[in-house]
Amino acid sequence: MRGQRLVAALMTALLAGCGPAVATSDPVPAAVGPAPERQYAVGMRQFTLDPDGRRPLPVTVWYPAQQSPAPSHTAGPGPAGPGPGSAGPGSAGPGPDRGPRVRPGAPFAAGRFPVVLYSHGLRSLPALHAALTSRWAAAGFVVVAPAYPRTNQRARAFTREDVRNQPADAWRLIRHLVRLGTRPGDPLGAHMAVDRFAAAGHSAGGHTTLGMFASGQPSPVRAGIVIAGGRMVAGLSRPLAPMLFVHGSADRIVPESIGRAAYARCLGPAAFLSLAGQGHGEYLTPGRPGFAQVLATTTDFLRWTLYADRAALHRLPTDATAPDLTTFTTRSLPT
Template identity: 40%
Template sequence: MGRRTVALLLAAVCATGALTSCSAEPAREAPPSPLASAEPVPESSPAPTLESSPAPTRGRAPSRPFEVETRKLKLSRGNDRPLPTTVWYPATGDGPFPVVVFSHGLTARPGDYAGILARWARAGFVVAAPAYPHTSAGVADFNVIDLLNQPADASSVLTQILALDGEAGDPLRGRLDRDHVAAAGHSGGGVTTLGMLSGNRDERLTAAVVLAGRQVLPGTFTGPALPVLFVHGELDQTVRYADGRAAFSAVPWPKALLTLPDAGHVVTSGEEFDLVADATTDFWRWSLYGDAGAGRRLERRDNLDSDF
């Protein structure tokens, strides 16, 4: 990649303010917990309902919540790219469960998103969230340009998680739906997710969610069509709403944009958090389980621009 391309990428990302000053110095403080509930879910905490849900079937998502387990895996892509990954997954039920790889924003960490990621797992999804080596909270060598490498990182994590489906003795053995996998991300993680749909296309993906993200990485959208849900606050001063809508408009496949009129870059609690959690969960139920009822609920939401 030439110097001009790298310079343009840096300028584009820095223009968002994307949770960092874009300096060469590492972040000194983690950002507010984006999309975390007012009461973050601790590791290995059970859902309020302990009743086991029936095995999921195509065309109908699980109707009752699962208990949720959390585990941490020491994954990597090569010797120089450690990708410690937190996994939220249903503790009960045989599955198979669809898999979502989630990418955090710049200077954030997977645990910052525990509220919404546990909500997805409770609904019957396995969610794997890596901490990226040069853009997560607390790294000594923060480098925004490393966003270029993150789509390949996320794909590597997805490969390693799916491999657990065949690993003897693993809690996820035989419980993963390898045919229904998705990517999601917030802010810089949304940039990473869009990268997995364009220049670094992962053709295993069958759905995607972009939360307060924009298209920055080079490349056009390629590969098989898949539904994409965008969620963006109109008052976002970090990644402008207009940039999020531009990314939405550029996607050539079935897509929807859920606009949050009173929200900024992060949604921490209250009605807006519940709206995002419920809408994204219904999107996963529709796109990954084929649940038509969830699709109808999503379509009826206010402030949804959709061509599903």
């Protein structure tokens, strides 16, 4: 009954354009179930939101899937790495750690899973972030990644100015997902915990993520992860929800000072993972320095904020630590 009331309240908040208050001391309500203790197989599906509308959104979804009895191909739709001018990281390349195998159309694993909306950077695509998003799915999250209409790698009329419109696109997608969660038998909606959303993004996708948290206003999105981002694109953003910032100290595209300034504006719990000498996203490629720390820290941050996993919260400083490579600072995190 409590879960039904929470979903109903979230529906009302999302469709009205506002949300319930988020406490700042320990903002995580009790989860429906405990955080998974195993890795899942990963499935992938795609759909387009508002295909005939003014701003259609192709969406890629990675999700926990049932184990396959036979080997399958490695994943990620689209190219295996970033295209020319891409602001996003490449997907897993050759090497010992290629990440989970992704099976398009694989059956969902049993249960409902928290949802992470992931936003790409300029001239990028959801597929180019599969190294991270597929691993989050394997950890027990449904990851939905839109291709924004005017900033993706294949946009016919590319313009960086359109980033200011992307927070609204992201909210439109979240409202759609919440509606799917109320439809009996919907193959995607039946496996999403639509009372547990987080937003994440890289570069301009990080700006988009921050833009989803209006100035000091409560938000039904429980947490945000801003990677190599932090510029304000939709007004002043002073998040109440828990926020994690990841930034390279030598980033010349979005200087670390931009992320630090956004971190300082947070009104709720916040953490900042800095990678010494790193640029705009090489630490998002498996096998590169910093990838293991970024993956562990972001995954445990999501486990804490979306599954109420207190052990994951306590692991964050250890996750983020790599001598001579990382610096981890926090503000107002629960103990």
